Amino acid sequence: MQVTVNGEDTQLAADATVADLVAARSGAHDRVAVALNGDVVPRSSWPATHLSPGDTLEVLAPTAGG
Amino acid sequence: MTTSDLAPALAREEATDAFVIAGETFTSRLLLGTGGVPDLETLEAAVRASGTQLVTVALRRVEASSSASMLEVLDRCGVRLLPNTAGCRTAREAVLTARLAREAFGTSWVKLEVIGDEHTLLPDAVELLDAAEQLVADDFTVLAYTTDDPVLGRRLADSGCAAVMPLGSPIGSGLGIRNPHNIALLREGVDVPVVLDAGIGTASDAALAMELGCDAVLLASAVTRARDPERMALAMRQAVEGGRLAKLAGRIPRRWHAEASTSFEGLPEL
Numbered sequence: 001m002q003v004t005v006n007g008e009d010t011q012l013a014a015d016a017t018v019a020d021l022v023a024a025r026s027g028a029h030d031r032v033a034v035a036l037n038g039d040v041v042p043r044s045s046w047p048a049t050h051l052s053p054g055d056t057l058e059v060l061a062p063t064a065g066g
Numbered sequence: 067m068t069t070s071d072l073a074p075a076l077a078r079e080e081a082t083d084a085f086v087i088a089g090e091t092f093t094s095r096l097l098l099g100t101g102g103v104p105d106l107e108t109l110e111a112a113v114r115a116s117g118t119q120l121v122t123v124a125l126r127r128v129e130a131s132s133s134a135s136m137l138e139v140l141d142r143c144g145v146r147l148l149p150n151t152a153g154c155r156t157a158r159e160a161v162l163t164a165r166l167a168r169e170a171f172g173t174s175w176v177k178l179e180v181i182g183d184e185h186t187l188l189p190d191a192v193e194l195l196d197a198a199e200q201l202v203a204d205d206f207t208v209l210a211y212t213t214d215d216p217v218l219g220r221r222l223a224d225s226g227c228a229a230v231m232p233l234g235s236p237i238g239s240g241l242g243i244r245n246p247h248n249i250a251l252l253r254e255g256v257d258v259p260v261v262l263d264a265g266i267g268t269a270s271d272a273a274l275a276m277e278l279g280c281d282a283v284l285l286a287s288a289v290t291r292a293r294d295p296e297r298m299a300l301a302m303r304q305a306v307e308g309g310r311l312a313k314l315a316g317r318i319p320r321r322w323h324a325e326a327s328t329s330f331e332g333l334p335e336l
Contacts (some may be wrong), residue, residue, distance in 0.1 A: 006127040028134040033125060033166035040165045060166055061131035064109075065124025065152050066099030066237065066264075066286030 001053040012051060019046035022059060029061040083310070085282055087259055088175075088207045088228040090146075094119045095276070096306045097148070097261060098299070099286025102238075106139050108295050113143045116289065116299035121145045122177055124152050125167055148209065150177040155190070157197035164201055175207045177231070177263075177284075187237045191218050195225060202226035211263050214248040216255050223256035230256055231284060234275065235265030238287045242271040246278055253279040269298075269305035276309025277317070 001014055005021065012021065018034055018041050026032045034041045035058040041049050051057075085092045098118040103109045113121060121140055125131075140147060149167035154160040157180060164176040180197055182190025189212050201208050202225055209229040210222045219230045232252050235241035242265060243249060253260045262275035263284040272283045283306050292298035 006129060026128055029128060029131065030134065031137060031170045031172075032128065033170035035162060035166055038162065040162065040169055043169060058166075059128050060125040060170065061128040061134075062137055062170060063124050063126045063131040064100035064103050064136060065122055065150050066101030 001051070003051055003053065003055045003057060005057045006059055016051050017047055018049040018051065018057075021051070021057065022046060025059050026061065031062055033060045034058065035060070083314070085259065087209070092119045094303075095282040095310060096303055097122065097282055097284035098289065099284065100136070100290070101286045102290035103295070104290070106133075106135060109136070110139045110143060111296040112289050112299040113140070113145060115296045115303065117303045119145055120148050122148045122150050122284070122286070123171070124150050125163065125170055147171050147173060148175055148177050149173065151179050154180050155182070155193070156180065157193045157200065160193070160197040161200050161204075164206055165204070168206070174205060175209070176201065177209050177211060179211045189213050189233075191215070195221055198222055198225045198227050209261065214245050214252060216248060216252040219252040219260070220255045223258045227258060229259040229261050231261040231263035233264035234262055234271060237264045239265055240267030240288060241265050242267050243274055243278070246274065249275070249280065250278045269301040272302050272305040273309035273312070276306055277313050279313060282306070
């Protein structure tokens, strides 16, 4: 299925969860936050949150800032 | 000067001159931003030299974020993290960003920024107050970055913000405190801590903020983009301490004409 991750069209397996996406995208970061269609997905819900075609996700990590 | 150089009574006062936000006590009145830091070695040196206990960080898409080791450095320095909502332009964006930051960093403290103009990066007062009210209702500890408007500062404090953080001048401009009178008025008008945030260019700006009555200073670029960030971090630490001591000590009144410090009594006729 096709979803949008961080502004880019992305193909994921039909049964993909938020946890699968984070494992694939977050690299060395362990303090990651995910928004799905404009709402926060708490870390505890990542494994049980299945994605649907057309979903829009933001996968965010810490960076320097003032 | 260290505390040990002070007379015992003054040393006690300095040791107990703590800065409290939302029940958390800090002995340092300097908050440091990490934005603009050239590398992690410089970051660690600057954080340690500054003596800061509260450091701002941000969230970005994973592809554009710093290496994960930035947080290892900050953890090693023992500082508390203060996530910001930098780049948000609406209350909706800022509230969502704060909630994401709460997930990522495990803290409900947030430096709330809602920007209304891309050239000046000045806060959008309407969106800011809306976001502050929503985040306070959601149990966040909100430190609100705001303009130097004393009325808006009071509205933010009344909405439940834990600290009000007026700008001295636009972010990264280094123009110092353009309206000292407004900063002093804002300080008078609220019961929560006031943190001078943005516009600091050099040490004298930080000292002035404290002399005006601010409880603390938050700065990033002035240190991270200085030629020698570690040395500037130490300069800012000492400026904040000096300004605070001067405020507590009570400056002399300004006079139009001179007032001799040496007595005229017993002046010989020569």
